[in-house]
Every structure is written in structure tokens, then in C-alpha cells.
Amino acid sequence: MTGASSNSDPSAIVESMEDNPDEGCHIYRNGYYSSGISVVEGILEVNIIQMTSIQMTESQAENSLVDFVVTCQGSLPTDVCTVVSDPTCQVSKSVVCDPVDISDECLLTIRRSFEEPGTYCINITLGDDSSQALASALISVNGGEST
Numbered sequence: 001m002t003g004a005s006s007n008s009d010p011s012a013i014v015e016s017m018e019d020n021p022d023e024g025c026h027i028y029r030n031g032y033y034s035s036g037i038s039v040v041e042g043i044l045e046v047n048i049i050q051m052t053s054i055q056m057t058e059s060q061a062e063n064s065l066v067d068f069v070v071t072c073q074g075s076l077p078t079d080v081c082t083v084v085s086d087p088t089c090q091v092s093k094s095v096v097c098d099p100v101d102i103s104d105e106c107l108l109t110i111r112r113s114f115e116e117p118g119t120y121c122i123n124i125t126l127g128d129d130s131s132q133a134l135a136s137a138l139i140s141v142n143g144g145e146s147t
Contacts, residue, residue: 042131044074048124051139054111063113064141070124072106072133077126082112087138089121100126114141 047070054065070080081097100108110124119140126133 040130041075043072043077043126043128043133046070046072046124046126046133046135048122048135048137051137053141063115064117065111065113066139066141068110068112068122068124068137070108070110070126070135072126074106074133075128075131076102076106078128079126080108080110081125081127082110083123083125084112084114085121085123087119087121089123089136093120117142 048068049071050067050069052067052069054067068082077100079097079099081095083092084094085092096112102108106126112122114120119138122137122139124135
């Protein structure tokens with residue numbers, strides 16, 4: 001069985017169908033097709049440029065707080081995720097994701113808490129609708145101080 005075709009439009013689609021009981025129905029289409037492609041820059045690079053322990057009073061000393069100053073290049077991120085893992089970066093201890101609102105320059109400070117002293121692997125991921133970029137660091141947290 002064959003479908004109709006039109007010769008009045010050079011971009012018309014000619015469609016034919018074959019009914020083959022052994023191998024099913026096949027559709028053959030000839031003609032012109034178009035599609036749109038959008039090129040986006042994406043987030044190209046993430047860097048942790050500073051890690052600073054936040055000094056707390058003795059009554060607040062249950063958790064150690066560390067500020068991570070992060071920069072990026074490329075498009076501006078809309079969210080940030082921090083994964084805290086063991087020193088080998090294999091076993092995840094916590095994952096925190098937050099939306100960010102950056103309007104001008106990609107420079108942000110991320111504050112994270114650590115329940116106990118130790119060495120941790122930190123993965124910070126910045127993302128937007130079309131890309132993600134990751135920076136990693138090892139951090140040693142020692143009772144309110146970090147290196």
C-alpha cells in the first residue's frame with residue numbers, strides 16, 4: 001500500500017508504506033527536514049580559592065563551620081551542591097544542594113558544617129540548566145580550625 005505524494009511543493013514529504021506480513025510494516029519518508037541547534041557556553045571551570053574556619057563561642061562549638069570561597073568561569077550557576085566524603089572521596093557522608101542567585105561575577109561563599117574533627121574530601125559542583133562543573137579539595141578539620 002502506498003501513500004499520496006504532492007509535486008506542487010519541492011519540500012513536500014513523500015511517504016510510502018509497505019505491508020510485509022513476515023517482517024511487519026515499514027515506513028519510508030523522503031523530503032526535507034530541519035531542526036534548530038542552540039549553542040550554550042556552560043560553566044567552564046570551578047575553583048576553590050579559599051577555605052576559612054569560622055570562630056565560634058564555646059557554647060556553639062558542637063560543629064565546626066568552614067567557609068569555601070568559590071569562583072567559576074563561563075555562564076553563571078543557578079545551584080551549588082557540596083558532597084562531603086571520607087578522605088578517599090569514596091564514601092559520601094553528606095550532600096547539600098542550594099539554589100544560588102548570582103547576577104554579575106561568579107564569586108560565592110559556601111558555608112558548611114562538620115560534626116567532628118577529621119580529614120574530609122569536599123566536592124563542590126556548580127550547575128545551571130545546561131552544564132555542571134566540579135572542584136574538589138581535601139580539608140582537615142580540627143576542633144574549629146581547618147587547613
